[in-house]
Amino acid sequence: QKEVEQNSGPLSVPEGAIASLNCTYSDRGSQSFFWYRQYSGKSPELIMFIYSNGDKEDGRFTAQLNKASQYVSLLIRDSQPSDSATYLCAVGVIIQGAQKLVFGQGTRLTINP
Protein backbone atom coordinates (compact mmCIF):
# COMPACT_ATOMS: atom_id res chain seq x y z
CA GLN A 1 0.00 0.00 0.00
CA LYS A 2 1.34 3.39 -0.98
CA GLU A 3 1.89 5.72 1.94
CA VAL A 4 0.24 8.71 0.29
CA GLU A 5 -2.30 8.23 -2.47
CA GLN A 6 -3.86 10.67 -4.86
CA ASN A 7 -5.99 10.26 -7.94
CA SER A 8 -3.64 11.13 -10.78
CA GLY A 9 -6.43 12.67 -12.82
CA PRO A 10 -6.64 14.56 -15.01
CA LEU A 11 -9.38 16.42 -13.18
CA SER A 12 -11.19 18.88 -15.39
CA VAL A 13 -13.20 21.71 -13.81
CA PRO A 14 -14.96 24.66 -15.48
CA GLU A 15 -13.74 28.14 -14.67
CA GLY A 16 -15.46 29.59 -11.62
CA ALA A 17 -16.39 26.21 -10.16
CA ILE A 18 -14.97 24.50 -7.06
CA ALA A 19 -12.12 22.07 -7.62
CA SER A 20 -11.84 19.31 -5.03
CA LEU A 21 -8.60 17.37 -4.63
CA ASN A 22 -8.27 14.41 -2.31
CA CYS A 23 -5.43 12.56 -0.66
CA THR A 24 -5.32 9.55 1.66
CA TYR A 25 -2.43 8.42 3.79
CA SER A 26 -1.55 5.22 5.60
CA ASP A 27 0.47 6.27 8.67
CA ARG A 28 -1.89 7.09 11.55
CA GLY A 29 0.96 8.83 13.35
CA SER A 30 1.36 11.47 10.63
CA GLN A 31 1.45 14.94 12.09
CA SER A 32 1.81 17.39 9.24
CA PHE A 33 0.08 17.75 5.90
CA PHE A 34 0.87 19.93 2.94
CA TRP A 35 -0.45 20.84 -0.46
CA TYR A 36 2.00 21.90 -3.14
CA ARG A 37 1.23 23.23 -6.60
CA GLN A 38 3.58 22.36 -9.44
CA TYR A 39 3.46 23.83 -12.92
CA SER A 40 4.97 21.72 -15.67
CA GLY A 41 8.77 21.75 -15.49
CA LYS A 42 8.79 23.97 -12.40
CA SER A 43 9.46 23.30 -8.75
CA PRO A 44 6.72 22.50 -6.22
CA GLU A 45 5.34 25.59 -4.49
CA LEU A 46 3.76 25.35 -1.04
CA ILE A 47 0.10 26.40 -1.04
CA MET A 48 -1.24 25.27 2.31
CA PHE A 49 -0.29 23.31 5.38
CA ILE A 50 -2.53 21.90 8.06
CA TYR A 51 -1.71 20.15 11.31
CA SER A 52 -5.07 19.87 13.12
CA ASN A 53 -8.37 18.25 12.26
CA GLY A 54 -10.87 20.48 10.55
CA ASP A 55 -10.73 23.18 7.92
CA LYS A 56 -8.13 25.83 7.22
CA GLU A 57 -8.89 28.61 4.79
CA ASP A 58 -6.52 30.88 2.91
CA GLY A 59 -8.11 33.01 0.23
CA ARG A 60 -9.66 30.75 -2.40
CA PHE A 61 -8.03 27.67 -0.90
CA THR A 62 -9.35 25.48 1.90
CA ALA A 63 -7.52 22.50 3.32
CA GLN A 64 -9.51 19.88 5.19
CA LEU A 65 -8.02 17.26 7.47
CA ASN A 66 -9.72 14.21 8.92
CA LYS A 67 -7.21 12.16 10.89
CA ALA A 68 -9.74 9.50 11.88
CA SER A 69 -10.42 8.72 8.23
CA GLN A 70 -6.84 9.48 7.21
CA TYR A 71 -7.58 11.88 4.44
CA VAL A 72 -6.74 15.42 3.58
CA SER A 73 -8.36 17.46 0.85
CA LEU A 74 -7.88 20.77 -0.93
CA LEU A 75 -10.76 22.86 -2.21
CA ILE A 76 -10.16 25.63 -4.70
CA ARG A 77 -13.08 28.05 -5.00
CA ASP A 78 -13.74 30.22 -8.03
CA SER A 79 -11.23 28.19 -10.06
CA GLN A 80 -9.13 30.15 -12.55
CA PRO A 81 -7.23 28.93 -15.62
CA SER A 82 -4.02 29.84 -13.74
CA ASP A 83 -4.91 27.13 -11.21
CA SER A 84 -4.24 24.51 -13.89
CA ALA A 85 -1.30 22.55 -12.51
CA THR A 86 -0.38 19.34 -10.74
CA TYR A 87 -1.20 19.36 -7.03
CA LEU A 88 0.99 17.31 -4.73
CA CYS A 89 -0.13 16.11 -1.35
CA ALA A 90 2.70 15.61 1.16
CA VAL A 91 2.54 14.03 4.60
CA GLY A 92 5.15 14.31 7.33
CA VAL A 93 6.03 10.90 8.72
CA ILE A 94 8.64 9.41 11.01
CA ILE A 95 9.96 6.16 9.57
CA GLN A 96 12.55 4.24 11.58
CA GLY A 97 13.60 7.45 13.28
CA ALA A 98 13.92 9.37 10.03
CA GLN A 99 11.68 12.40 9.62
CA LYS A 100 10.55 13.03 6.09
CA LEU A 101 7.84 14.27 3.80
CA VAL A 102 6.21 11.57 1.72
CA PHE A 103 4.65 12.85 -1.48
CA GLY A 104 1.74 11.53 -3.43
CA GLN A 105 2.10 11.25 -7.17
CA GLY A 106 0.00 14.33 -7.71
CA THR A 107 -3.34 15.17 -9.31
CA ARG A 108 -3.29 17.01 -12.60
CA LEU A 109 -5.95 19.73 -12.57
CA THR A 110 -7.20 21.52 -15.67
CA ILE A 111 -9.48 24.56 -15.42
CA ASN A 112 -11.47 25.07 -18.59
CA PRO A 113 -12.35 28.67 -19.54
Added chain:
Amino acid sequence: EAQVTQNPRYLITVTGKKLTVTCSQNMNHEYMSWYRQDPGLGLRQIYYSMNVEVTDKGDVPEGYKVSRKEKRNFPLILESPSPNQTSLYFCASSLGTGIYEQYFGPGTRLTVT
Protein backbone atom coordinates in the same frame (compact mmCIF):
# COMPACT_ATOMS: atom_id res chain seq x y z
CA GLU B 1 15.18 37.20 -1.01
CA ALA B 2 14.80 33.87 0.78
CA GLN B 3 15.53 31.13 -1.68
CA VAL B 4 17.07 27.80 -2.56
CA THR B 5 19.36 27.88 -5.57
CA GLN B 6 20.63 25.02 -7.70
CA ASN B 7 23.23 24.87 -10.42
CA PRO B 8 23.33 23.96 -13.16
CA ARG B 9 19.69 24.17 -14.21
CA TYR B 10 20.23 21.97 -17.23
CA LEU B 11 22.96 19.41 -17.84
CA ILE B 12 23.61 16.89 -20.56
CA THR B 13 26.47 14.51 -19.89
CA VAL B 14 27.81 11.10 -20.84
CA THR B 15 27.84 7.88 -18.91
CA GLY B 16 30.59 7.69 -16.32
CA LYS B 17 31.60 11.34 -16.23
CA LYS B 18 31.48 12.54 -12.63
CA LEU B 19 29.29 15.53 -11.96
CA THR B 20 28.16 17.69 -9.06
CA VAL B 21 24.92 19.60 -8.71
CA THR B 22 25.18 22.39 -6.19
CA CYS B 23 22.45 23.49 -3.81
CA SER B 24 22.50 26.50 -1.54
CA GLN B 25 19.92 28.09 0.77
CA ASN B 26 20.02 31.47 2.48
CA MET B 27 17.35 30.83 5.11
CA ASN B 28 19.59 29.28 7.79
CA HIS B 29 17.63 26.04 7.49
CA GLU B 30 18.97 22.99 9.25
CA TYR B 31 17.24 20.36 7.14
CA MET B 32 18.11 19.87 3.48
CA SER B 33 17.10 17.18 1.06
CA TRP B 34 17.50 16.00 -2.52
CA TYR B 35 14.67 14.56 -4.60
CA ARG B 36 14.34 13.20 -8.07
CA GLN B 37 11.11 13.38 -10.01
CA ASP B 38 10.24 10.97 -12.78
CA PRO B 39 6.99 10.61 -14.75
CA GLY B 40 4.63 8.21 -13.00
CA LEU B 41 6.91 7.86 -9.98
CA GLY B 42 6.46 11.22 -8.31
CA LEU B 43 9.00 12.85 -6.02
CA ARG B 44 11.41 10.42 -4.40
CA GLN B 45 13.91 11.38 -1.76
CA ILE B 46 17.56 10.59 -2.51
CA TYR B 47 19.41 11.86 0.57
CA TYR B 48 18.73 14.24 3.38
CA SER B 49 20.68 16.11 6.02
CA MET B 50 19.49 17.11 9.46
CA ASN B 51 22.46 19.41 10.06
CA VAL B 52 26.11 19.99 9.23
CA GLU B 53 28.01 16.71 8.88
CA VAL B 54 24.78 14.72 9.41
CA THR B 55 23.46 13.01 6.29
CA ASP B 56 21.35 9.92 5.68
CA LYS B 57 19.90 7.90 2.85
CA GLY B 58 16.45 8.50 1.49
CA ASP B 59 14.43 6.13 -0.65
CA VAL B 60 16.66 5.98 -3.73
CA PRO B 61 20.29 6.67 -2.69
CA GLU B 62 22.06 4.23 -5.03
CA GLY B 63 24.49 5.97 -7.36
CA TYR B 64 24.51 9.25 -5.44
CA LYS B 65 26.63 10.89 -2.78
CA VAL B 66 26.14 14.02 -0.73
CA SER B 67 28.07 16.12 1.74
CA ARG B 68 27.12 18.83 4.21
CA LYS B 69 30.21 20.73 5.26
CA GLU B 70 28.41 24.05 5.66
CA LYS B 71 24.88 24.72 6.78
CA ARG B 72 23.89 26.53 3.59
CA ASN B 73 25.29 24.07 1.02
CA PHE B 74 24.26 20.53 0.16
CA PRO B 75 25.81 19.31 -3.11
CA LEU B 76 24.66 16.17 -4.90
CA ILE B 77 27.44 14.11 -6.47
CA LEU B 78 27.07 11.49 -9.18
CA GLU B 79 30.40 9.66 -9.28
CA SER B 80 29.60 7.61 -12.38
CA PRO B 81 26.30 8.72 -13.92
CA SER B 82 24.22 6.24 -15.85
CA PRO B 83 21.26 6.77 -18.20
CA ASN B 84 18.79 5.66 -15.50
CA GLN B 85 19.78 8.76 -13.55
CA THR B 86 18.29 10.96 -16.23
CA SER B 87 15.70 12.89 -14.26
CA LEU B 88 14.54 16.20 -12.82
CA TYR B 89 16.30 16.88 -9.53
CA PHE B 90 15.13 19.17 -6.75
CA CYS B 91 16.92 20.38 -3.68
CA ALA B 92 14.78 21.44 -0.72
CA SER B 93 15.30 22.91 2.72
CA SER B 94 13.27 23.19 5.88
CA LEU B 95 13.53 25.33 8.99
CA GLY B 96 12.54 22.53 11.29
CA THR B 97 12.84 18.82 10.90
CA GLY B 98 11.90 16.92 7.79
CA ILE B 99 8.23 16.71 8.63
CA TYR B 100 7.62 20.43 8.19
CA GLU B 101 7.19 22.54 5.11
CA GLN B 102 10.03 22.26 2.66
CA TYR B 103 11.05 24.94 0.19
CA PHE B 104 12.26 23.78 -3.18
CA GLY B 105 14.96 24.98 -5.51
CA PRO B 106 14.18 25.58 -9.20
CA GLY B 107 15.28 22.13 -10.30
CA THR B 108 18.06 20.63 -12.39
CA ARG B 109 17.17 18.68 -15.49
CA LEU B 110 19.86 16.06 -16.03
CA THR B 111 20.25 13.94 -19.13
CA VAL B 112 22.82 11.14 -19.17
CA THR B 113 23.54 9.63 -22.58
